[in-house]
Amino acid sequence: MDMNEIKEIFFQECEEQLAELESGLMKMNDGDRDPETVNAVFRAVHSIKGGAGAFGLDDLVAFAHVFETTLDCVRSNRLEPTQDVLKVMLKSADVLADLTNAARDGGSVDESRSRGLVKELEALANGELPSPSTAAEAPTPKPVAKAALAPTPVAEATKAADDSGFQPIPFSFDDFGEEEAGSGLPVYEITFKPRSDLYSKGNDATLLLRDLSRLGEMSSYCNIEDLPGLDDLDAEAAYFSWNITLKTDKGEDAIHAVFEFAEWDCDLAVKAVEAATSISSNDELPMIPVPFDLSILDEGAVEAPAEPKSDAAAAVAAAEAASNVTQMAAAAARVEKKESAASAAASAAAAAQNNAAAGQTIRVDLDRVDRLINLVGELVINQAMLSQSVIENDTTGTSSINMGLEELQQLTREIQDSVMAIRAQPVKPVFQRMSRIVREIADMTGKTIRLITEGENTEVDKTVIDKLAEPLTHMIRNAVDHGIETPEKRAAAGKNTEGTVRLTAKHRSGRILIELADDGAGINREKVRQKAIDNDLIPADANLSDEEIDNLIFLPGFSTADKISDISGRGVGMDVVKRSIQALGGRINITSRPGHGSVFTMSLPLTLAVLDGMVVTVAGQTLVVPLTAIVETLQPEAAAIHSFGANHRLISIRNSFCPLVDVGRILNFRATQANPVEGVALLVESEGGGQRALMVDAIQGQRQVVIKSLEANYTHVPGIAAATILGDGRVALILDVDAVVGASRGQALKPEMSLAAAG
Amino acid sequence: MSYTVKNLSQGDRELIAFRIGDQEFCVNIMSVREIRGWTPATAMPHSPAHMKGVINLRGAILPIIDLSARLGMKPAEPSVRHVIIVAQVRRKVVGLLVDAVSDILTVTDDNIQPTPEVSSDIERQFARGILAIEKRMICLVELEALFPDTESEAA
Numbered sequence: 001m002d003m004n005e006i007k008e009i010f011f012q013e014c015e016e017q018l019a020e021l022e023s024g025l026m027k028m029n030d031g032d033r034d035p036e037t038v039n040a041v042f043r044a045v046h047s048i049k050g051g052a053g054a055f056g057l058d059d060l061v062a063f064a065h066v067f068e069t070t071l072d073c074v075r076s077n078r079l080e081p082t083q084d085v086l087k088v089m090l091k092s093a094d095v096l097a098d099l100t101n102a103a104r105d106g107g108s109v110d111e112s113r114s115r116g117l118v119k120e121l122e123a124l125a126n127g128e129l130p131s132p133s134t135a136a137e138a139p140t141p142k143p144v145a146k147a148a149l150a151p152t153p154v155a156e157a158t159k160a161a162d163d164s165g166f167q168p169i170p171f172s173f174d175d176f177g178e179e180e181a182g183s184g185l186p187v188y189e190i191t192f193k194p195r196s197d198l199y200s201k202g203n204d205a206t207l208l209l210r211d212l213s214r215l216g217e218m219s220s221y222c223n224i225e226d227l228p229g230l231d232d233l234d235a236e237a238a239y240f241s242w243n244i245t246l247k248t249d250k251g252e253d254a255i256h257a258v259f260e261f262a263e264w265d266c267d268l269a270v271k272a273v274e275a276a277t278s279i280s281s282n283d284e285l286p287m288i289p290v291p292f293d294l295s296i297l298d299e300g301a302v303e304a305p306a307e308p309k310s311d312a313a314a315a316v317a318a319a320e321a322a323s324n325v326t327q328m329a330a331a332a333a334r335v336e337k338k339e340s341a342a343s344a345a346a347s348a349a350a351a352a353q354n355n356a357a358a359g360q361t362i363r364v365d366l367d368r369v370d371r372l373i374n375l376v377g378e379l380v381i382n383q384a385m386l387s388q389s390v391i392e393n394d395t396t397g398t399s400s401i402n403m404g405l406e407e408l409q410q411l412t413r414e415i416q417d418s419v420m421a422i423r424a425q426p427v428k429p430v431f432q433r434m435s436r437i438v439r440e441i442a443d444m445t446g447k448t449i450r451l452i453t454e455g456e457n458t459e460v461d462k463t464v465i466d467k468l469a470e471p472l473t474h475m476i477r478n479a480v481d482h483g484i485e486t487p488e489k490r491a492a493a494g495k496n497t498e499g500t501v502r503l504t505a506k507h508r509s510g511r512i513l514i515e516l517a518d519d520g521a522g523i524n525r526e527k528v529r530q531k532a533i534d535n536d537l538i539p540a541d542a543n544l545s546d547e548e549i550d551n552l553i554f555l556p557g558f559s560t561a562d563k564i565s566d567i568s569g570r571g572v573g574m575d576v577v578k579r580s581i582q583a584l585g586g587r588i589n590i591t592s593r594p595g596h597g598s599v600f601t602m603s604l605p606l607t608l609a610v611l612d613g614m615v616v617t618v619a620g621q622t623l624v625v626p627l628t629a630i631v632e633t634l635q636p637e638a639a640a641i642h643s644f645g646a647n648h649r650l651i652s653i654r655n656s657f658c659p660l661v662d663v664g665r666i667l668n669f670r671a672t673q674a675n676p677v678e679g680v681a682l683l684v685e686s687e688g689g690g691q692r693a694l695m696v697d698a699i700q701g702q703r704q705v706v707i708k709s710l711e712a713n714y715t716h717v718p719g720i721a722a723a724t725i726l727g728d729g730r731v732a733l734i735l736d737v738d739a740v741v742g743a744s745r746g747q748a749l750k751p752e753m754s755l756a757a758a759g
Numbered sequence: 760m761s762y763t764v765k766n767l768s769q770g771d772r773e774l775i776a777f778r779i780g781d782q783e784f785c786v787n788i789m790s791v792r793e794i795r796g797w798t799p800a801t802a803m804p805h806s807p808a809h810m811k812g813v814i815n816l817r818g819a820i821l822p823i824i825d826l827s828a829r830l831g832m833k834p835a836e837p838s839v840r841h842v843i844i845v846a847q848v849r850r851k852v853v854g855l856l857v858d859a860v861s862d863i864l865t866v867t868d869d870n871i872q873p874t875p876e877v878s879s880d881i882e883r884q885f886a887r888g889i890l891a892i893e894k895r896m897i898c899l900v901e902l903e904a905l906f907p908d909t910e911s912e913a914a
């Protein structure tokens with residue numbers, strides 16, 4: 001390994017440390033005073049400094065050193081991390097990132113900025129408060145409702161104490177128990193012994209335990225002493241009982257409510273105990289039974305649970321395992337070893353908890369993962385091909401082939417899911433980058449902006465994440481620059497002078513939904529309309545709905561800014577944002593309320609590699625319609641078809657009328673509309689809302705298909721989202737449902753300039 | 760088995776010649792990836808007449824261009840005797856549908872005569888010269904000119 005490689009590793013680590021640094025500072029900004037957060041921030045800067053020193057990156061070392069000194073003051077409680085202090089620190093983190101990038105890629109850093117920050121940091125370290133003008137208007141740190149998740153009860157306790165101006169105190173994990181006991185919630189000891197009736201009446205101990213665990217913090221211990229030997233085992237009898245410790249403020253009634261329908265079929269005792277006598281005073285309670293494992297038959301030692309589990313989850317898992325009769329034999333063998341096993345499991349679980357939720361990770365070259373994904377894609381196609389030829393050769397007598405094939409199918413699918421999961425990553429890094437952009441633009445425009453992010457742990461395929469950064473950056477720029485008004489204007493409008501930008505990610509029906517909302521002035525519809533008329537984008541007498549006017553901003557060559565500012569107006573308009581979102585197979589929509597702000601909603605696929613599709617035939621062509629778009633399929637009856645004007649036809653579905661769209665006609669596969677009665681209607685819902693009945697000739701079946709890019713060698717084709725390869729090796733096109741629906745509304749599917757079309 | 764390694768001197772180039780109707784054309788061998796037989800292609804909606812559709816090339820989607828139609832001649836009616844030349848044009852790979860591959864030529868720049876002045880734009884656009892070999896006339900086609908770069912629109 002040569003020096004460059006080592007350096008590359010250092011820079012990769014820097015990236016991680018910088019992310020850690022920023023997220024830590026953001027947490028502190030939200031009122032988190034957990035010493036561990038401060039330590040993590042300090043460590044991040046410290047390790048960057050250390051590595052930079054080893055490579056002789058003097059600028060980086062010098063800056064990190066000053067930064068570190070100031071952070072040390074915070075760490076040792078000599079400096080109160082107020083929002084003003086954190087503002088300086090967040091800017092310092094940005095400069096540190098710039099310095100790191102400059103050290104890696106060459107280039108320079110705005111020196112006046114870093115020098116200014118060094119001065120500010122030094123002033124802070126010397127106990128000087130930030131300049132009075134900013135201090136006066138600075139709000140005191142207030143805990144935000146949406147604070148970062150506190151990893152331990154201790155952190156929660158410290159945070160709660162924070163409300164009353166509490167100073168952070170150092171803690172160690174040794175006083176875990178006492179802290180917990182001191183938190184003051186009533187603790188109940190519950191013994192729960194199901195009788196056979198409980199199971200025969202369709203109740204399930206697992207579900208009851210799960211409900212119970214929702215009431216509060218729960219630990220449980222499964223008593224399996226009554227379990228007879230295998231010979232005497234009655235599969236329908238109940239042998240297990242549970243000792244449960246539950247810390248809840250919901251009261252005893254809530255516990256009984258959980259067992260409402262089961263109380264007659266079990267022995268249940270609920271006893272309130274003193275908070276102080278909980279958990280640590282009782283030797284048995286912290287033992288966490290682990291899911292039974294056959295390997296313990298041969299070995300004395302029990303393997304630690306593979307994943308960190310909460311007590312409640314472990315209890316549920318144990319109950320699940322216990323209710324599984326086939327595993328009872330293993331459980332029986334375990335009885336004697338119960339004590340040692342249980343305590344080993346308890347310590348393992350405790351260790352796992354100390355490690356927080358962070359799993360072990362390895363760093364893999366993206367190319368290798370991509371190669372694997374490609375191979376799995378080929379495997380899926382091959383497996384489909386095999387299935388098809390088996391069906392064609394009709395091997396009625398040989399069920400073993402069919403069974404094997406089914407198993408292969410399941411395996412391929414599982415492999416595919418696992419491989420896809422490798423590429424899935426939380427959107428966090430992109431969201432974090434946005435906070436920097438908000439800071440910078442807020443500074444440049446003299447606005448105060450708070451960025452709130454939600455659902456940053458939502459996972460998406462890495463390619464989607466990578467391609468998301470650019471459009472998102474542009475939209476955030478727009479939101480801060482054009483969307484949110486100046487503090488004076490906000491004050492005049494009776495709003496909080498601090499503007500809010502909210503960035504949310506969540507999963508919705510197999511897609512990821514990213515929402516960017518600002519509480520600015522909203523879209524000035526009259527201005528947008530006028531601008532569109534001036535630019536000949538719409539006729540002067542066009543009658544547009546509010547929604548249509550809002551969406552005009554996506555048209556090419558459209559900018560509402562009166563003058564081009566430094567921030568926006570780089571020749572990149574919302575049309576480019578829209579195009580890059582569409583290139584990802586996504587849609588973007590805007591809703592705006594004048595005076596209240598705008599919301600941009602992006603809906604993107606989770607992965608760019610596979611989708612569940614309905615394989616259909618249209619005018620002799622095989623097409624794939626994404627399953628997520630289809631609401632239902634139906635065979636239209638002649639009586640349900642109604643003509644509407646000269647060219648339109650509607651289908652009545654449960655007393656509502658839905659426009660019929662002939663896919664073959666829209667795609668130009670045939671010149672005249674097909675007879676709907678001879679085909680099948682796919683009822684689809686588009687992102688823009690509204691249902692359409694897509695007419696196809698026949699449905700071949702459902703299949704998971706591997707998405708292949710058309711753009712790689714050809715070009716984007718309107719109405720077509722991508723292509724896939726069918727079992728017989730032929731190419732089938734994947735329909736872009738929203739584009740087809742859009743076309744049916746009158747937005748023509750125009751062939752664009754293309755590799756093959758040009759000339 | 761022996762191989763003859765041709766030492767191409769400076770200015771020498773290897774070309775692949777193919778036939779469309781009664782005319783011969785050639786392209787630089789460096790842009791040719793492979794030559795394969797015709798397989799039915801999946802038609803693309805809203806595509807120009809010379810776009811025959813797409814086929815599966817070991818997992819990649821390959822557009823098939825009817826070179827005859829693209830050069831402004833009669834569109835081909837593909838049969839099993841037709842041939843697809845898989846060629847790289849910039850970063851994209853396309854399949855060119857031609858009647859048959861006829862030759863591999865090694866020529867020097869001196870062998871290439873300038874394109875005669877004809878009135879039609881299309882010939883002037885793609886032809887990079889004319890080769891006269893054994894009384895045959897072979898037109899040197901520049902693929903890049905046939906498929907202009909449309910990527911540059913990216914912001």
